Amino acid sequence: MLDDTLIVKNGTLKILIDDKPINRQINIQKNAKLFHFLIQNLNPTEQISSENIINLQENAYYETFILQTDAQKNNLKTVVNLLEKNSKTFIAGIYLADQKQKISMENIVNHLAENTVSEQQVRGIANDFAQTYFAGLINVAPNIKKVSGTQYHKALMLSKTADVKCIPELAIASEDVKCSHGSTIGMLDENQIFYMQTRGIPLSDAQIILTKAFIFEILNKINDQNVLKNFTQKVETWLIKNMK
Amino acid sequence: MPWFKISNLFAGTENKLILSDFNLQINPGEVHAIMGPNGTGKSSLANVIAGNPKYSVSSGNILFKNIDILPLPPEQRASMGIFLGFQNPIDIPGVSVMTFLKYAINAQRAFNSLEPLDAPSLLKKVKIRAEALGIPNEMLKRPLNVGFSGGEKKRIETLQMALLEPELAILDEMDSGLDIDALKIVANGINVLKNNNRSFLLITHYDRLLSYVKPNFVHIMVNGKIVRSGDENLAKSLEKNGYTEFLNA
Numbered sequence: 001m002l003d004d005t006l007i008v009k010n011g012t013l014k015i016l017i018d019d020k021p022i023n024r025q026i027n028i029q030k031n032a033k034l035f036h037f038l039i040q041n042l043n044p045t046e047q048i049s050s051e052n053i054i055n056l057q058e059n060a061y062y063e064t065f066i067l068q069t070d071a072q073k074n075n076l077k078t079v080v081n082l083l084e085k086n087s088k089t090f091i092a093g094i095y096l097a098d099q100k101q102k103i104s105m106e107n108i109v110n111h112l113a114e115n116t117v118s119e120q121q122v123r124g125i126a127n128d129f130a131q132t133y134f135a136g137l138i139n140v141a142p143n144i145k146k147v148s149g150t151q152y153h154k155a156l157m158l159s160k161t162a163d164v165k166c167i168p169e170l171a172i173a174s175e176d177v178k179c180s181h182g183s184t185i186g187m188l189d190e191n192q193i194f195y196m197q198t199r200g201i202p203l204s205d206a207q208i209i210l211t212k213a214f215i216f217e218i219l220n221k222i223n224d225q226n227v228l229k230n231f232t233q234k235v236e237t238w239l240i241k242n243m244k
Numbered sequence: 245m246p247w248f249k250i251s252n253l254f255a256g257t258e259n260k261l262i263l264s265d266f267n268l269q270i271n272p273g274e275v276h277a278i279m280g281p282n283g284t285g286k287s288s289l290a291n292v293i294a295g296n297p298k299y300s301v302s303s304g305n306i307l308f309k310n311i312d313i314l315p316l317p318p319e320q321r322a323s324m325g326i327f328l329g330f331q332n333p334i335d336i337p338g339v340s341v342m343t344f345l346k347y348a349i350n351a352q353r354a355f356n357s358l359e360p361l362d363a364p365s366l367l368k369k370v371k372i373r374a375e376a377l378g379i380p381n382e383m384l385k386r387p388l389n390v391g392f393s394g395g396e397k398k399r400i401e402t403l404q405m406a407l408l409e410p411e412l413a414i415l416d417e418m419d420s421g422l423d424i425d426a427l428k429i430v431a432n433g434i435n436v437l438k439n440n441n442r443s444f445l446l447i448t449h450y451d452r453l454l455s456y457v458k459p460n461f462v463h464i465m466v467n468g469k470i471v472r473s474g475d476e477n478l479a480k481s482l483e484k485n486g487y488t489e490f491l492n493a
Contacts, residue, residue: 189334190297190298191334192334192335192336194294194296194297194298194318194334195330195333195334195336196336196344196347196348197295197317197318197319197322198294198295198318198319198321198322198327198328198330199319199322199344199347199348199351199352199404199408200319200322200323200348200351200352200355200408201319201347201348201351202317202319202351203317203319205347205351209339209347210336210339212338213336213337213338213339214337214338216338217337217338
């Protein structure tokens with residue numbers, strides 16, 4: 001199943017940009033850092049499924065930004081194993097689905113050593129008859145101390161015919177653990193729209209501004225300006241198409 | 245012809261009539277205060293004037309500058325010069341105060357067939373007003389109202405009002421949640437905007453704000469309508485005697 005194995009060597013920093021789905025195993029060695037951007041450019045009729053497994057050694061860091069919006073059917077699974085102490089991960093995911101697309105994002109974080117930290121921030125938008133599925137799991141092994149894990153997922157439905165499912169999960173077999181998670185699914189907030197209208201902002205503009213802000217709250221965490229530009233372009237193209 | 249006039253207005257939410265035969269007339273340059281106990285319809289009135297779709301009007305009308313505003317969407321009422329200062333300003337995550345101000349100012353300019361304000365002019369304008377209200381630059385970069393204290397939110401409402409330069413400003417409990425220093429700043433923010441063409445409708449529980457912003461008229465509202473009108477002495481007597489006599493009337 002594996003297309004590629006990547007090793008990020010001791011104490012190094014690597015930036016990896018994937019524009020096609022790849023099944024990969026990545027080992028991030030002691031004190032190393034990987035910034036991984038997944039911006040998949042795919043044909044609208046494709047049906048794809050891919051998986052990334054990331055293993056972190058002591059004091060290693062894995063940060064990923066995922067944008068899933070292409071293909072007819074698009075499944076992506078990310079498994080992060082925090083194998084050794086002081087390893088840390090930040091997973092930011094965005095999915096945008098319209099028409100009859102089926103998009104599934106699954107994130108699994110396994111805390112297997114003490115002093116490990118994970119954060120997941122996921123935003124999704126579903127329009128038309130799209131079906132989306134998000135599953136997030138924070139797994140803390142027994143007898144592991146000083147763990148911090150957070151997982152937040154928010155989905156926005158632009159149409160009542162869209163189908164949004166989400167399964168946020170915590171599996172904690174240890175004490176001395178700080179974990180929090182939250183998931184919301186809803187339409188645009190009427191109070192926010194009215195507030196903006198009372199300032200003279202037309203209804204359709206208010207809807208676009210709020211939808212864009214919903215995604216850019218996550219996107220703006222990307223520090224690399226070139227990557228941010230690519231992500232922004234793809235998100236804006238989708239928003240223009242879906243928010244006429 | 246009156247400048248702003250509400251006539252025989254009946255309005256409410258889906259299941260409940262809240263405003264019942266409500267009448268009010270405001271002329272340019274006047275400051276009106278509406279006081280009344282909780283749940284009497286003061287905030288509903290503000291929302292109906294601003295066009296909140298959660299409320300529906302069953303009869304009556306609201307004329308502003310000779311136009312019946314009830315069929316108009318909220319953004320058009322705003323661009324015609326009606327501003328609503330919220331009792332509980334809404335959080336807009338992901339949109340900074342500065343960006344929000346740009347959207348609002350330029351939306352109203354577009355409605356009134358004016359060119360959008362360029363970035364340097366906008367920034368200059370915002371900074372002058374913000375400084376007067378004690379709003380630091382840092383706050384302008386934060387997402388609108390997200391994590392702001394009660395006092396900060398009311399200052400930002402006042403800033404928006406100052407920049408949008410409305411002709412009729414309806415301020416819903418601008419004094420709630422403010423300590424005395426913040427109250428003075430907000431009151432001063434209102435006072436500097438007073439002129440012969442701009443009117444205010446202040447909705448409040450207490451005469452606290454009214455000791456800083458002098459009203460020309462004070463109205464007591466009970467069960468969805470005005471039951472007594474007078475000058476600022478009416479507010480003072482309320483502070484002493486409460487609403488009991490009006491409730492039992």
